[in-house]
Amino acid sequence: MSDRVAARTFREFLDVLEEGDETNRVADEISWDLEASAITMLANELDDRIPVFERVESAVDGARLVGDPYRGPRRRPWDRFARALGLDAGLSGPAYYEAVIDRLRSPHEPTVVEASAAPCKEVVRTGDAASLLEFPWPYIHQGDGGRYANLATLVAPDPDGDWENWSHHRAMIHAASQASVLFLAGEQVPNLYYYEYERRDEPMPVALAIGAGPAVEAASRMWIPVGRSEAAFAGGLQDAPVELVECETNDLHVPASAEVVVEGRVLPNERLDEGPFGDYFGYMNGPRRSMPVLEVDAITHRRSPYLPFCVEGSGVGYSRNSSSTFQTAASGPDATLGLRAAGFDVEMAVPWDFTSRIVWVIATERSYPGTLHELANFIFTTWGMLHIDFFVFVDADVNPLDPRAVLEAIALHADPDRDFHQFGVERMPKVPLNIYQTPDEKGSATVGTSKSKTAKAYVDALSDGSRPVQTIGDRTERERARELLAEAGVDEAIFDHHAGGDR
Amino acid sequence: MTAFRNHLGFLRKTDDLESLERPESPSPQVVAAEALRANGPALQFTTDGSSLGLASGVYGGVDQLQRRDRCPWTRLGIGLGVDRDPAYVDVLEALLALGRRLDERDVTYVARAASTTDLNVRDLEFPTPPDETWPRFTLGVLSVGADEGSYWAPIHGTVIDDRTLRARVPGAITDRLEQGDAVSVALGVPSEALAATYLLAVTDRLSTPIEDRGVGAAVPVVPTAGGVVPSSAEVVLETTVADQQPETRSEKREFWERLVDGTTLTLEVDDVFARDDAVVPFTPLGVPLSDDLLLVTLATAATLFDRVNSYWGVSPVEWLLLPVEGRLGICFVATETLYAGFEWQLANFLFSLSDCFDKVVVVDGETSPRNFGRVLGDIWVKAHPSRDWLFSEPNAPSARMPTYHSEGDTGARLYVDATWDPRWDDEYIAPRVSVTDSYPPEIRDAVFESWADLGFESDLEGDL
Numbered sequence: 011m012s013d014r015v016a017a018r019t020f021r022e023f024l025d026v027l028e029e030g031d032e033t034n035r036v037a038d039e040i041s042w043d044l045e046a047s048a049i050t051m052l053a054n055e056l057d058d059r060i061p062v063f064e065r066v067e068s069a070v071d072g073a074r075l076v077g078d079p080y081r082g083p084r085r086r087p088w089d090r091f092a093r094a095l096g097l098d099a100g101l102s103g104p105a106y107y108e109a110v111i112d113r114l115r116s117p118h119e120p121t122v123v124e125a126s127a128a129p130c131k132e133v134v135r136t137g138d139a140a141s142l143l144e145f146p147w148p149y150i151h152q153g154d155g156g157r158y159a160n161l162a163t164l165v166a167p168d169p170d171g172d173w174e175n176w177s178h179h180r181a182m183i184h185a186a187s188q189a190s191v192l193f194l195a196g197e198q199v200p201n202l203y204y205y206e207y208e209r210r211d212e213p214m215p216v217a218l219a220i221g222a223g224p225a226v227e228a229a230s231r232m233w234i235p236v237g238r239s240e241a242a243f244a245g246g247l248q249d250a251p252v253e254l255v256e257c258e259t260n261d262l263h264v265p266a267s268a269e270v271v272v273e274g275r276v277l278p279n280e281r282l283d284e285g286p287f288g289d290y291f292g293y294m295n296g297p298r299r300s301m302p303v304l305e306v307d308a309i310t311h312r313r314s315p316y317l318p319f320c321v322e323g324s325g326v327g328y329s330r331n332s333s334s335t336f337q338t339a340a341s342g343p344d345a346t347l348g349l350r351a352a353g354f355d356v357e358m359a360v361p362w363d364f365t366s367r368i369v370w371v372i373a374t375e376r377s378y379p380g381t382l383h384e385l386a387n388f389i390f391t392t393w394g395m396l397h398i399d400f401f402v403f404v405d406a407d408v409n410p411l412d413p414r415a416v417l418e419a420i421a422l423h424a425d426p427d428r429d430f431h432q433f434g435v436e437r438m439p440k441v442p443l444n445i446y447q448t449p450d451e452k453g454s455a456t457v458g459t460s461k462s463k464t465a466k467a468y469v470d471a472l473s474d475g476s477r478p479v480q481t482i483g484d485r486t487e488r489e490r491a492r493e494l495l496a497e498a499g500v501d502e503a504i505f506d507h508h509a510g511g512d513r
Numbered sequence: 514m515t516a517f518r519n520h521l522g523f524l525r526k527t528d529d530l531e532s533l534e535r536p537e538s539p540s541p542q543v544v545a546a547e548a549l550r551a552n553g554p555a556l557q558f559t560t561d562g563s564s565l566g567l568a569s570g571v572y573g574g575v576d577q578l579q580r581r582d583r584c585p586w587t588r589l590g591i592g593l594g595v596d597r598d599p600a601y602v603d604v605l606e607a608l609l610a611l612g613r614r615l616d617e618r619d620v621t622y623v624a625r626a627a628s629t630t631d632l633n634v635r636d637l638e639f640p641t642p643p644d645e646t647w648p649r650f651t652l653g654v655l656s657v658g659a660d661e662g663s664y665w666a667p668i669h670g671t672v673i674d675d676r677t678l679r680a681r682v683p684g685a686i687t688d689r690l691e692q693g694d695a696v697s698v699a700l701g702v703p704s705e706a707l708a709a710t711y712l713l714a715v716t717d718r719l720s721t722p723i724e725d726r727g728v729g730a731a732v733p734v735v736p737t738a739g740g741v742v743p744s745s746a747e748v749v750l751e752t753t754v755a756d757q758q759p760e761t762r763s764e765k766r767e768f769w770e771r772l773v774d775g776t777t778l779t780l781e782v783d784d785v786f787a788r789d790d791a792v793v794p795f796t797p798l799g800v801p802l803s804d805d806l807l808l809v810t811l812a813t814a815a816t817l818f819d820r821v822n823s824y825w826g827v828s829p830v831e832w833l834l835l836p837v838e839g840r841l842g843i844c845f846v847a848t849e850t851l852y853a854g855f856e857w858q859l860a861n862f863l864f865s866l867s868d869c870f871d872k873v874v875v876v877d878g879e880t881s882p883r884n885f886g887r888v889l890g891d892i893w894v895k896a897h898p899s900r901d902w903l904f905s906e907p908n909a910p911s912a913r914m915p916t917y918h919s920e921g922d923t924g925a926r927l928y929v930d931a932t933w934d935p936r937w938d939d940e941y942i943a944p945r946v947s948v949t950d951s952y953p954p955e956i957r958d959a960v961f962e963s964w965a966d967l968g969f970e971s972d973l974e975g976d977l
Contacts, residue, residue, distance in 0.1 A: 034967070036967050044953070044956050048951075052960060056969075059970075061969075152950075296943070328579060399893060413578040421870070425915065425925070426871055426872065436899060448937070464898065479800055481547075481550065482799075494536055
């Protein structure tokens with residue numbers, strides 16, 4: 011049950027943050043050229059408030075930047091999301107996962123509104139009047155190939171569904187009407203482009219929705235089965251239908267509340283450079299690749315639009331950013347539900363705190379001989395194919411959100427002889443973003459996977475019943491102990507999920 | 514040298530110690546364990562003077578799985594007088610210095626701070642853990658006197674009655690004992706004394722008098738009925754080895770007993786000496802982040818760090834960490850890769866030096882040990898899933914800390930090479946994304962300078 015209505019738009023999400031005094035509205039004029047992202051990265055590192063840059067150098071129409079708005083607090087990364095979705099404040103990590111899973115089990119079909127009721131149509135520019143260069147897209151890292159729109163939902167046709175397909179792809183700005191988009195074969199929309207539209211020599215209509223609100227952003231990063239609609243799951247997340255509006259120049263529908271919508275086509279058989287870029291691994295990846303071209307047909311936006319962006323690569327180690335938070339707060343519950351729906355006895359599937367797209371931790375029982383192999387095989391051949399290299403399986407009573415318990419499990423329960431399983435050695439597809447591949451291995455393949463194949467692995471860190479003691483005293487004694495500590499002045503916030511490995 | 518009570522004072526000054534009244538219920542061990550679970554502050558349990566003051570979590574108490582302003586070695590480093598924000602390697606070096614053999618003794622004798630009391634050992638009211646019958650003491654130092662000097666060893670145990678302690682000590686020390694011998698137990702000793710005792714115990718170096726070790730010159734001592742003990746000890750128990758030594762197997766273990774054989778020793782307490790408002794450290798046993806575990810991990814890490822940097826004629830290893838969270842089951846080492854294949858040599862050398870772990874992770878030396886979060890990312894990001902996770906045949910001696918081996922088993926060893934391949938051209942090496950690496954100095958400096966003016970509140974100190 012929810013305490014209140016979810017934030018359905020990006021501006022309502024900012025209001026939620028404002029209520030918690032979690033934004034810092036920066037009044038000084040800031041440059042999009044590394045300065046905004048340097049400030050954001052520092053705020054990410056220090057777990058400080060979310061920067062909202064009210065005055066951005068060279069911005070037209072009062073456009074503003076927001077640095078990593080979805081970044082969660084270091085200790086409880088799901089917290090802001092929980093409040094944004096109208097869930098009870100103070101949920102434990104496992105309880106938050108179950109609450110989101112409940113929401114995902116009850117999708118709401120979207121509704122379509124008239125253009126006059128759509129905030130994203132407050133300003134409409136088409137044809138030559140639509141220019142990407144009027145917006146202060148940030149130059150994020152020294153050495154990046156260009157300026158990026160990297161916190162956006164890409165809306166594309168879905169031949170198998172009632173609504174469009176939403177996914178997350180970054181776009182590197184090249185000119186007033188052109189950008190390159192990172193399309194990695196193996197993901198649904200790139201597959202549609204490479205193996206359908208491009209083979210037919212047809213442009214694929216798309217729209218980039220920027221600042222479409224937390225549920226839309228979250229759904230676009232989830233692995234939604236073919237034939238199901240991200241829009242409906244976003245509606246489930248926010249417990250209300252997402253309002254859509256038709257595009258100006260194609261038949262697609264986009265979230266009506268989006269701050270900016272870039273309408274266009276991904277052209278067949280044309281490529282532009284993409285990258286290098288400081289990526290989610292926490293390193294710059296290179297070399298430049300050739301990626302498909304987005305040709306802009308129209309740009310619509312709210313007045314004084316907010317342009318949220320992510321300082322990619324800063325969500326590793328101890329720090330968080332929007333991407334790592336989406337992994338923990340959205341992809342984790344979604345994957346947990348997906349694995350359960352596939353028949354696996356999974357308590358939680360959670361991205362590893364320190365590099366959230368490469369490693370996942372799954373709490374499960376060993377239900378039958380071969381369970382873990384089957385789980386790994388299922389994931390590596392479906393949604394985990396491109397980005398995830400490792401799974402760590404832990405006991406069902408271990409909280410995968412507690413890295414202390416996970417590290418202990420790897421150290422004490424994973425036998426190098428029997429419990430480390432390399433999977434499809436040098437046979438698996440891989441994104442060309444990895445830093446452990448040489449430039450030659452990454453190649454510049456036209457469909458966006460590496461030239462060479464790679465391997466995956468899983469680690470069986472289940473204890474077989476030999477887990478060390480985690481607590482002493484019974485539950486009542488432990489609760490009383492925490493009360494005494496709080497009375498003595500110990501900050502109660504420390505008694506969150508990191509306070510122990512047991513769920 | 515920092516007396517134990519002064520160590521508590523320093524922790525309080527750094528806002529890392531909270532006081533609370535010693536509760537009747539739950540047991541202080543439960544409170545201490547809950548503080549450890551939450552990476553809480555060190556605790557001092559105060560009393561009205563009728564019983565012993567207690568302190569927990571005063572040597573370690575935190576993990577490295579969140580960015581914090583304290584590290585697992587901070588509190589011990591403060592106790593050792595390294596610094597109020599000690600560097601990890603400095604703490605290791607300080608530990609090593611305490612265990613080094615001296616060419617010449619330099620012992621300082623100072624009068625005992627503890628006074629004679631008419632208390633019996635039960636009057637001290639050591640805390641009783643839940644589900645246990647007898648009060649328990651931990652983190653003690655046993656001193657055995659001999660003509661050539663004194664021998665110190667870790668001791669912990671239970672109070673059976675007014676006069677009787679049933680204690681656990683290293684088996685090696687009992688070779689020096691006979692029934693009726695006088696031995697002393699010191700509690701609430703300076704960090705140097707306790708840390709050195711653990712270091713010497715887990716490295717099997719109990720056969721040299723402490724007067725001939727660095728600790729003998731660092732800690733002022735006083736003769737007692739047993740051997741010498743630290744003069745500033747909060748509590749000293751003068752005891753006699755009991756005539757009857759019942760064979761028991763069920764006593765709980767401190768973590769050093771995972772590395773060296775321990776044995777049960779029954780002692781009759783003859784005299785109790787205590788300082789005014791005495792306060793002694795204790796730790797719950799078996800739980801994560803306990804102080805006995807921390808002392809063993811640091812002692813073992815220091816020893817391995819010294820060995821690997823004393824072997825090749827150069828010192829390529831920047832730091833070596835046995836994370837307390839991993840209970841000695843995994844070793845992380847940051848090194849310069851001297852040549853192709855060096856990481857293989859280093860990892861396997863470590864396996865030959867220690868039988869605790871069967872997993873070694875090798876990372877580049879540029880990463881600070883404070884930034885363990887980065888290491889926990891790099892393992893998976895920099896190491897290729899098949900080429901850089903390297904397993905031995907399963908015919909190596911099995912490691913003793915993991916849970917999956919039975920006695921007599923052999924096992925495999927794994928090392929993860931999360932370093933850049935020294936054969937790679939520079940162009941292959943991906944630059945790191947960080948505040949330092951991703952922005953030119955003029956932008957970085959401007960952001961740092963204007964940070965507060967921009968409306969942010971957090972401190973800019975620490976590793977970024």
